[in-house]
Amino acid sequence: MTGPRRSQGPLLSFTKMHGLGNDFMVVDAISQPFRLRPDMIRKLADRHFGVGFDQLLVVEPPGLPDVDFRYRIFNADGSEVEQCGNGARCFARFVRDQRLTNRRVIRVQTAGGVIELRIGREGWVTVNMGVPELNPAAIPFAADSRQVVYPIDVNGQLLDLSAVSMGNPHGVLLVDDVDTAPVASLGPALERHPRFPARANIGFLQVIDRGRARLRVFERGSGETLACGSGACAAVVAGHLRGLLDNRVRITVPGGDLVIEWQGEGAPVMMEGPTARVFDGQIRLPAESPQRRRGRRQTVRSHDRRP
Numbered sequence: 001m002t003g004p005r006r007s008q009g010p011l012l013s014f015t016k017m018h019g020l021g022n023d024f025m026v027v028d029a030i031s032q033p034f035r036l037r038p039d040m041i042r043k044l045a046d047r048h049f050g051v052g053f054d055q056l057l058v059v060e061p062p063g064l065p066d067v068d069f070r071y072r073i074f075n076a077d078g079s080e081v082e083q084c085g086n087g088a089r090c091f092a093r094f095v096r097d098q099r100l101t102n103r104r105v106i107r108v109q110t111a112g113g114v115i116e117l118r119i120g121r122e123g124w125v126t127v128n129m130g131v132p133e134l135n136p137a138a139i140p141f142a143a144d145s146r147q148v149v150y151p152i153d154v155n156g157q158l159l160d161l162s163a164v165s166m167g168n169p170h171g172v173l174l175v176d177d178v179d180t181a182p183v184a185s186l187g188p189a190l191e192r193h194p195r196f197p198a199r200a201n202i203g204f205l206q207v208i209d210r211g212r213a214r215l216r217v218f219e220r221g222s223g224e225t226l227a228c229g230s231g232a233c234a235a236v237v238a239g240h241l242r243g244l245l246d247n248r249v250r251i252t253v254p255g256g257d258l259v260i261e262w263q264g265e266g267a268p269v270m271m272e273g274p275t276a277r278v279f280d281g282q283i284r285l286p287a288e289s290p291q292r293r294r295g296r297r298q299t300v301r302s303h304d305r306r307p
């Protein structure tokens, strides 16, 4: 077998996984070098010319004393983000399956803070997603003061929106029926609304009763996905604060069900759901141009947060 041509880059090993159809390319950057740029991530995310995924998840050695791993998350548009709930479950299963840990409870550092993952049976994982952030400035969402519901003008239409951060920003709208919700039009308009300076994930929440709800999410940087774990958490927080949902809610997203628990202000949001491994693969990356190699030597590894 001939070795790679000089113009070819390294082989990158990965595992394709999903959490309720929210799909991921998972890369172990502990056992292999990992240096990708936003343009390269966008190419890998392409469902025709690349691997195809909603998010790229990267396993790195811990950067803090009391955590087991660092977990980096990149959307399909190449933007690096703070949190991914479904991804956290798949991350936990991956590091255990790959024997990178033998622990059943792992602490993971993300750009949005430290989260704790508990690995159960048959691929089920419970995630402590941390305490939701409701202060507009920290979400970030432009508002004079904190409200449960914010009136917001979207292309001349006045809507009632809840704003929550799970480490990543979310807007939540109540709808009568998720099947007819204007996700394709309102999703992008709100994702990039000027009042969300870091953009946002937009959830369309239909309350069935105080313990059950349906949800569709137009995700920041990836578009509508079959499931959004942090979006399900944000939706339960918003529904609870509006007095419509109890502490434990079964959230049905297009890809299946998640169980979310929140005891109220100051408490963390707990999320429980399944994970699935689809296949393992390798992909040869294009060689880095000499100019980029020279540029790389002069710069510290960049943690691009936006393409």
Ligand SMILES: N[C@H](CCC[C@H](N)C(=O)O)C(=O)O
Pocket (backbone or CB within 6 Å): 022, 054, 055, 073, 075, 081, 082, 083, 084, 085, 086, 087, 168, 169, 201, 219, 220, 221, 222, 225, 227, 228, 229, 230, 231
């Ligand atoms: N698109 C999200 C990241 C992935 C979140 C989602 N896949 C989840 O399960 O939480 C953001 O830009 O904040």
